[in-house]
């Protein structure tokens with residue numbers, strides 16, 4: 001069973017939406033649980049010793065664009081904006097009018113969640129267009145401090161239980177992009193990761209990960225480019241090809257709107273009930 005998480009927090013320091021598993025939970029996790037961390041957040045490095053000495057298999061799915069700092073990250077920009085703005089938000093996008101009051105933290109959270117749903121459904125070009133509408137006088141912000149560096153990634157890749165996988169180059173929803181962009185995202189990330197870790201990168205995790213973020217054509221392209229295993233967060237899909245399980249589905253450790261029952265199930269597993277886990281790959 002594979003678990004998909006993002007960032008690790010100490011019991012006392014959970015402070016952002018992407019911190020979704022605590023170090024205490026990780027320490028107690030059943031050894032049959034394989035851990036995966038998407039996006040390459042910095043907190044992984046803080047717990048390097050613990051992770052490196054675990055019996056569990058661990059995969060870090062990296063977006064080179066986040067590490068290099070040449071990719072816009074809509075959720076950071078949106079979250080920064082929603083948290084810092086005092087006035088209400090009113091705008092039109094593609095013929096639809098939007099209005100959000102941003103006075104209380106509940107209202108800010110509501111606004112972020114509602115807009116996130118839209119951002120996940122549109123391509124990267126439209127995401128930039130929407131950010132330009134929402135954020136007046138938008139400036140380029142460097143978010144590299146939130147992510148692992150190549151040196152850290154190389155060091156982590158030296159641990160026998162840790163592998164580095166690709167999470168595309170710049171984290172688009174591949175299903176919203178054209179063929180050329182899909183090919184670039186899959187190829188370029190593999191090349192850049194392999195150059196930096198000096199090893200083959202054969203794992204791929206689709207950004208967002210649900211069945212509305214990939215299709216069979218994208219899977220075939222990824223296999224053609226040389227990926228051996230492809231990870232989703234879609235528990236219902238199970239493609240079996242050539243007698244080998246190529247598509248691997250993961251449970252998520254953070255709340256997921258599309259599968260909240262499964263999220264509860266994964267939290268139940270993380271809490272340490274023995275003999276319930278199946279090592280499925």
Ligand SMILES: [Zn+2]
Pocket residue numbers: 038039167171207208
């Ligand atoms: Zn991601």
